Amino acid sequence: xxxxxxxxxxxxxxxxxxxxxxxxxxxxxxxxxxxxxxxxxxxxxxxxxxxxxxxxxxxxxxxxxxxxxxxxxxxxxxxxxxxxxxxxxxxxxxxxxxxxxxxxxxxxxxxxxxxxxxxxxxxxxxxxxxxxxxxxxxxxxxxxxxxxxxxxxxxxxxxxxxxxxxxxxxxxxxxxxxxxxxxxxxxxxxxxxxxxxxxxxxxxxxxxxxxxxxxxxxxxxxxxxxxxxxxxxxxxxxxxxxxxxxxxxxxxxxxxxxxxxxxxxxxxxxxxxxxxxxxxxxxxxxxxxxxxxxxxxxxxxxxxxxxxxxxxxxxxxxxxxxxxxxxxxxxxxxxxxxxxxxxxxxxxxxxxxxxxxxxxxxxxxxxxxxxxxxxxxxxxxxxxxxxxxxxxxxxxxxxxxxxxxxxxxxxxxxxxxxxxxxxxxxxxxxxxxxxxxxxxxxxxxxxxxxxxxxxxxxxxxxxxxxxxxxxxxxxxxxxxxxxxxxxxxxxxxxxxxxxxxxxxxxxxxxxxxxxxxxxxxxxxxxxxxxxxxxxxxxxxxxxxxxxxxxxxxxxxxxxxxxxxxxxxxxxxxxxxxxxxxxxxxxxxxxxxxxxxxxxxxxxxxxxxxxxxxxxxxxxxxxxxxxxxxxxxxxxxxxxxxxxxxxxxxxxxxxxxxxxx
Numbered sequence: 001x002x003x004x005x006x007x008x009x010x011x012x013x014x015x016x017x018x019x020x021x022x023x024x025x026x027x028x029x030x031x032x033x034x035x036x037x038x039x040x041x042x043x044x045x046x047x048x049x050x051x052x053x054x055x056x057x058x059x060x061x062x063x064x065x066x067x068x069x070x071x072x073x074x075x076x077x078x079x080x081x082x083x084x085x086x087x088x089x090x091x092x093x094x095x096x097x098x099x100x101x102x103x104x105x106x107x108x109x110x111x112x113x114x115x116x117x118x119x120x121x122x123x124x125x126x127x128x129x130x131x132x133x134x135x136x137x138x139x140x141x142x143x144x145x146x147x148x149x150x151x152x153x154x155x156x157x158x159x160x161x162x163x164x165x166x167x168x169x170x171x172x173x174x175x176x177x178x179x180x181x182x183x184x185x186x187x188x189x190x191x192x193x194x195x196x197x198x199x200x201x202x203x204x205x206x207x208x209x210x211x212x213x214x215x216x217x218x219x220x221x222x223x224x225x226x227x228x229x230x231x232x233x234x235x236x237x238x239x240x241x242x243x244x245x246x247x248x249x250x251x252x253x254x255x256x257x258x259x260x261x262x263x264x265x266x267x268x269x270x271x272x273x274x275x276x277x278x279x280x281x282x283x284x285x286x287x288x289x290x291x292x293x294x295x296x297x298x299x300x301x302x303x304x305x306x307x308x309x310x311x312x313x314x315x316x317x318x319x320x321x322x323x324x325x326x327x328x329x330x331x332x333x334x335x336x337x338x339x340x341x342x343x344x345x346x347x348x349x350x351x352x353x354x355x356x357x358x359x360x361x362x363x364x365x366x367x368x369x370x371x372x373x374x375x376x377x378x379x380x381x382x383x384x385x386x387x388x389x390x391x392x393x394x395x396x397x398x399x400x401x402x403x404x405x406x407x408x409x410x411x412x413x414x415x416x417x418x419x420x421x422x423x424x425x426x427x428x429x430x431x432x433x434x435x436x437x438x439x440x441x442x443x444x445x446x447x448x449x450x451x452x453x454x455x456x457x458x459x460x461x462x463x464x465x466x467x468x469x470x471x472x473x474x475x476x477x478x479x480x481x482x483x484x485x486x487x488x489x490x491x492x493x494x495x496x497x498x499x500x501x502x503x504x505x506x507x508x509x510x511x512x513x514x515x516x517x518x519x520x521x522x523x524x525x526x527x528x529x530x531x532x533x534x535x536x537x538x539x540x541x542x543x544x545x546x547x548x549x550x551x552x553x554x555x556x557x558x559x560x561x562x563x564x565x566x567x568x569x570x571x572x573x574x575x576x577x578x579x580x581x582x583x584x585x586x587x588x589x590x591x592x593x594x595x596x597x598x599x600x601x602x603x604x605x606x607x608x609x610x611x612x613x614x615x616x617x618x619x620x621x622x623x624x625x626x627x628x629x630x631x632x633x634x635x636x637x638x639x640x641x642x643x644x645x646x647x648x649x650x651x652x653x654x655x656x657x658x659x660x
Contacts, residue, residue, distance in 0.1 A: 023298025232258025412472020
């Protein structure tokens with residue numbers, strides 16, 4: 001068996017050097033058209049209904065497919081956990097390989113396969129090749145960088161790969177990766193564990209560039225260097241987008257390119273999924289892809305055996321011949337096309353000068369270098385009457401607050417949009433600092449929100465993960481979490497470089513000053529510091545901590561952040577009663593109040609408890625000034641009179657000025 005597989009590997013590597021190799025089409029589309037509901041775990045059907053999966057393989061082989069991929073696109077731990085089926089990972093991957101192998105044996109044994117209404121097609125010896133498919137995890141909501149992450153992405157890929165290899169595949173297909181970073185991680189795992197052929201296809205959101213901003217020519221070179229035998233594009237861009245990318249791409253004669261497009265655009269009507277491209281158009285575009293240097297071509301979402309059959313007929317005259325790539329665009333051609341496109345756009349769209357006042361207003365980074373800088377959090381109200389809020393903002397500004405920061409529906413509680421309130425503060429001369437949570441917006445909404453902030457001249461932001469929706473007043477609401485706070489920090493940094501989340505250029509770079517949060521109240525402080533370093537490496541400009549009530553913790557934070565080179569704003573929130581202190585300590589995530597402070601609050605008479613809490617906060621503010629220039633005050637229950645007094649104390653550097 002092993003010698004047969006070695007021969008098959010050699011054959012396919014030789015084949016795509018000299019001719020077009022034809023892949024199969026979509027598995028889920030065929031199964032859905034047969035009556036399988038959309039939200040089914042299609043990978044599980046290899047176990048429960050193997051004949052369904054086998055017949056789809058046979059239909060594609062009959063249509064002319066030389067490579068069939070196992071029904072394992074989402075059969076990794078992250079994909080299967082969505083259905084509560086991660087415990088069946090090994091069974092599903094083994095069953096999928098067995099079903100594909102059975103279809104291949106049927107084809108090779110009979111020498112011909114057919115589908116109803118079509119004449120049989122002869123198969124070539126050793127064909128079809130069976131490739132084990134591993135799909136991307138990037139859009140499935142798992143964040144391996146989270147403190148409580150039970151496994152890494154390498155673990156995820158390694159676990160599935162080992163089952164596919166032991167089950168006996170002829171090669172590995174890595175497909176639908178939007179980000180080069182994740183693709184290279186997967187390639188590192190696969191090439192480190194097998195010499196089998198690897199087909200690796202990216203699925204960016206826009207032509208010419210990956211979602212993490214890498215030009216395709218650089219991405220393909222990196223993938224090839226990482227061990228991919230074939231590099232290319234699949235899925236999202238569709239036929240026209242993938243063709244446009246290859247028409248612009250500088251080709252290299254020693255690189256094998258792949259194109260596995262969708263059958264046009266997705267339409268979802270009353271639960272029925274359809275795609276726009278018919279078989280004839282798919283074949284036309286497929287032929288043009290081949291003429292542009294593609295040597296492995298197949299179909300992704302929406303394609304059927306009809307699409308693959310028509311494509312096989314169309315490129316049949318090209319198969320078996322060396323490809324003529326002499327007319328493909330060179331690097332110089334691609335550069336010229338790029339410059340022409342930029343020139344056209346600059347003439348078509350007038351430039352707009354935006355003066356938002358940032359040039360004349362020092363940033364927090366500039367202020368904190370010169371002395372004590374105070375940020376005060378004043379959360380937007382839960383009512384549409386914002387008169388009291390605006391009065392509080394004015395009072396804090398008058399007390400010397402350098403910036404007012406606005407949380408983003410903290411604890412999952414619905415409040416007035418912090419963007420709207422921040423826009424109202426700007427004309428008053430108040431510099432707003434807006435929190436942006438990963439919880440409430442998908443990537444479309446997230447970039448739109450950030451672009452809106454930038455247009456409004458609101459540039460100080462704090463990126464946070466956000467408390468899950470189930471903790472708030474709408475527990476049935478969906479928590480999005482398309483990305484982690486670390487990933488969002490990287491993406492905002494790209495906005496500052498003039499590059500959108502999709503990798504496309506913006507007309508103007510954003511001007512964000514990016515903050516990140518830090519919770520020192522954890523069991524493993526060193527691990528928390530390591531994660532904080534990753535946030536800084538991702539592009540954070542400053543740090544804001546959870547409330548601290550212990551000078552020893554301030555010392556630890558100062559020591560842990562000493563070499564990071566960015567300012568720290570230490571969090572302080574006055575306690576207003578014993579009940580308030582006990583609630584924060586016992587029920588709010590990320591909060592810890594020392595026993596000595598709790599005792600002071602519990603022992604204080606009700607009528608003087610707030611002043612006891614203020615005295616504790618004032619002492620902490622002065623102590624914080626010994627370690628940090630940045631103070632981050634949090635206003636409890638919209639009691640802005642308290643944080644106004646603390647602001648004055650922080651600016652004066654003495655606790656005595658906090659007296660009412």
